[in-house]
Each structure stands twice: as structure tokens, then as C-alpha cells.
Amino acid sequence: MANFIGAKNIIDKKKKYIMPCLGHFYFEPPQFVRGEMQYLFDDKGNKYLDMYAGVSVINCGHCNPFITEKIIAQIKNLQHVCNIYLTENFVNLAERLAEVTPGKLQKSFFCSTGTEANEGALLLASIYKKNSEFIALQNGLHGRTKLTMSITGIGMWRTDPNPVGGIHFAPNPYCYRCPLGKTYPACDLECANKIETLIQTSTSGKPAALIAEPIQGNAGIVVPPKNYFKRVKEILDKYGALLIIDEVQTGFARTGKMFAIENFDVEPDIMSVAKALGNGQPISAFISTAEIADTYTRPGASTLGGNPVSSTAGLAVLDYIAENNLMQNAKERGAQLKNGLLALKEKYPIIGDVRGIGLMIGAEFVHADKSPAPQELDKVLEQLKDMGFIIGKGGVGRNVMAFQPPLVIIEKNVDDVLNALELVLSKNF
């Protein structure tokens, strides 16, 4: 086996050479050295089932041979020229995105990260609407740049002491802990209705756009009621504001549909995508209708955006999803996993809520009084890691177990993770 420096040395170097804002999971983290579809391997040869996919990135599996072969062929041929020159992969990928995205979304701008895609989506909305007021949802997460951080509604990710103005936050559709203290459906979607009050009282009356994740990822997999986005869109249409949907974490078959917003029967005006589009290659995009896109005429280029290698990955990802029926697998394995978690919730009250669509499922850990139980969750995650299962974590209280595995997982993988979780829960609670 190759010589690896090991987890302790990585942590030492990290302390010395990496900015301390970058944390890491686990009290005793492994050093990952290899990936193979839904599995990861550490420096000691231990095998793990990856149930987090690098935060919804590796939808097609680690080092997927079909995608890797195409990347290798491209990298040997032409790696980079910048998108101010003509190459064909990025226009072919844009054409494919126009085909697979909802409604009239047609024209793309390629960049490298989710943050950049959202920054661009917000810029495009400002250009089209000639207004830079935005509405965002509490507990949403959209990125690290000044504007995308300012539009992020989770305190722990808002490190900028001087955020951008003109941004207003609406209550998020978090039914388990309704920020308005209501119960669905008796609430009549008051969280959505509040957006109208916000527009009337806190903006010029014509904000450029509302940005939202269709399912809030970092917030702890918060799934809105079915008719939430329809109501939101009606309100936005009334005031001429655009709907920007951030599919960075939810896109590319994860929820059993190509994009999560399709579960809510609403067509966004602008959509941002990243993460799973490249299956590990850095590529992102924002895409809009031709009418909106055609107002972005002043020069705009991204050195690495849509580079031949990352666009090759994007094309291969779209082919792999279609040819291997990943949407169907996300639905079936998602249902299996959710049913198993719901059964565990009945047995172990430490699990207060189970929610999600397809293979994006959260299990919220709570104390008897419903207060968040992050330490208990950390203990469970650590023990599962030691048993060979990598599971994510989110939630404003850092108390939501996040299942966002590669979409290639099989029935036995789900059985195995449920059995392991049951064993850990029975030992600890």
C-alpha cells in the first residue's frame, strides 16, 4: 500500500497552513485515500459506505469509470484554453442543460462553484430588473462571497461583519419548528404569505428576486409543503420579482426528479447548479430564460468556467444519470431509507423528525423537550464512522443527520446502514 501521511499529520499541517475557518467532521477523522462508486477507503485499508457523497456532489459514485474515462480522454487531448476561445463541450453541455432543466430555462453561464453560480444568478436578476433588492429565506445557505453570504440566513455562515444591504429574510417553511409557531395546513402557508408583507413594508415594492433552495440543505434538509413554492411564485409574479432557485445541493436526480423544484410544480426564472453537475470536477452554472439572459450583454467571462474537462464531466454525468436510471433509484432507495428511519423514530425518541425527498433525507436529533441534541448526534455519527458508515450533518442546531448518498447505492447498502444505526441507537439511548 502507498505511504500516506495519516490523519494526525494532516491535522497538524492543517493547523499550521490552512486558515482556521475550515473545520472537519469527527473527533477521530480518517484519511480518505480512495473512492469506488458508493464506497470510500482510508489509509489503513478500512472500507466505508459513503452516505453523504461529499455533500451531494458524487451523485454518480466515486471515480465512476464511465465518467472518469471520458475525463481522462479529454485531459489528454485539450485541458484548457479559456471560454473566450471556441471549444465545443461547453455549448453542448449548455444545450443539454436547456433540455433537462424545467420550463423555458435556456441560456447558461458556466463558472466553477455554487457560490459563483449564485452570485451570477443574483447579478443577472439585478441587470434584468434594474434593482438590487433581494428576498431570501431564513436558514438558507447560498455561498461564501460577500453577496452570497449576505443572502445566507444561517448565523454560523455569516462571518462577514459588514454584509450587503437591501436583503430581506422571510420565514422558512420549516414545519417541524415553524418559525411562526403555526401548524400546516391550518397555517394557510403564512410563511409564504409573509413574503408579500415583506415586499410591501421592507422593499421599494419591486425587489429583483427571491432566492431559495427548493429543499434547504445546510438548514437540516427542510422540505417545504407541496404548495409552498406555488404560493411564493404567485406573490412574486404580482410584484414582478423573479424566482431564483438554488439547486446546488438538490440537483441532478437526487430527489427522484432531475431538479428538486420539479417536485413543487413551479418553473424558476433563474436556476443555479453546481456540485453534482461535475461529480467532483469543479463546474457550476446559472441558467435562465432567453429573455432574462439576453439582458446580460456587457462583457462577462470566467477563466475556468465551462473548461473542456469539466464540461466533459458534466456531459458524462447527464448521460450516466439517464442511462442508469438514477432518478428511479433515488426514488426507490429513498423510500426504503425513509421508511426505515421512520420506523426507528417510533422506537427511539431521540429522533424527533424524519423528512426528505428521494435520497435527500434528514433525521433530526432532539431531547425530550424537543431541544436540539447535537452532542448525541455527534456520538452516533462517530460510532457509525467506526463501523464503516459516513453520514452527514446539518441543521442550524447541528442536530440533523443528513443522508445524501451517491445515487448508485443498492438495497443492501440501505439495509446495512439502517441496521448499523439501530445498533448504535440501541446501545446509546
Ligand code: PLP
Ligand atoms: N448553495 C447551496 C444550496 C449549497 O449547499 C452550497 C454549498 O454547500 C453553496 C450554494 C455554495 O457552493 P460552493 O461551496 O460550491 O461554493
